[in-house]
Amino acid sequence: MITIIVAVGENNGIGLNNQMLWHLPHDLKYFRNKTSGHPVIMGSKTYESIGKPLPNRTNIVISRKKDWFQEGILIVGSIKEAVKFAKKIDDNIFIMGGGNIYEQTMEIADQLEVTLVKADLKADTYFPKIDLKKWRKVNEVCHQKDEKHAYDFCFQTYEKVESK
Ligand SMILES: NC(=O)c1ccc[n+]([C@@H]2O[C@H](COP(=O)([O-])OP(=O)(O)OC[C@H]3O[C@@H](n4cnc5c(N)ncnc54)[C@H](OP(=O)(O)O)[C@@H]3O)[C@@H](O)[C@H]2O)c1
Numbered sequence: 001m002i003t004i005i006v007a008v009g010e011n012n013g014i015g016l017n018n019q020m021l022w023h024l025p026h027d028l029k030y031f032r033n034k035t036s037g038h039p040v041i042m043g044s045k046t047y048e049s050i051g052k053p054l055p056n057r058t059n060i061v062i063s064r065k066k067d068w069f070q071e072g073i074l075i076v077g078s079i080k081e082a083v084k085f086a087k088k089i090d091d092n093i094f095i096m097g098g099g100n101i102y103e104q105t106m107e108i109a110d111q112l113e114v115t116l117v118k119a120d121l122k123a124d125t126y127f128p129k130i131d132l133k134k135w136r137k138v139n140e141v142c143h144q145k146d147e148k149h150a151y152d153f154c155f156q157t158y159e160k161v162e163s164k
Helices: 025-035 044-050 079-089 099-105
Strands: 002-009 013-015 038-043 059-062 073-076 094-095 111-119 133-142 153-160
Touching: 002 025, 002 073, 013 099, 025 111, 038 044, 038 099, 044 059, 044 073, 059 153, 073 079, 079 094, 079 099, 079 153, 094 099
Parallel strands: 002 094, 002 111, 038 059, 038 094, 059 073
Antiparallel strands: 002 013, 111 153, 133 153
């Protein structure tokens, strides 16, 4: 199972200046619970923005740059290679961005874990529009803003519609 996991605003924005657009502790916890123990695949810019490997997960970073090394991560030169290594580790693989990598992996993903953030914030990186002919929403749990969360948000799960 290949799952794309993302937090996306109402305008499909996911990042600005190589940073996230919001700080939602509940979403961070949700992300941690979903991905812990499983391999996570990310683009080099997303890795740079985090700055260190995520604990308790094999971090697979995709880059075309040669000859760089960082302790605690596996660097690969293509999405195909990333998925090949991830599959050797576990059946459940998570693709965690960013925009560039999401664009290239929508076709190979089986499931989307989307946190829809009810905000329309300035962004320079976007998530691809979810084509509802290809994806069916199978679960949604919403939360209201509070003192720790500046925006309402919903955890949504989409499954790929089987092509006949
Ligand atoms: N809201 C969310 O859930 C979420 C999640 C993740 C990231 N983000 C945000 O998204 C933004 C980063 O996204 P981004 O689109 O700029 O970058 P990205 O997808 O994280 O990384 C892009 C980089 O990945 C490498 N790459 C991409 N396709 C490749 C391929 N086919 N083969 C080999 N290498 C490939 C290249 O690295 P090299 O340049 O090293 O060759 C490319 O520059 C940030 O603002 C971040 O905060 C948001």
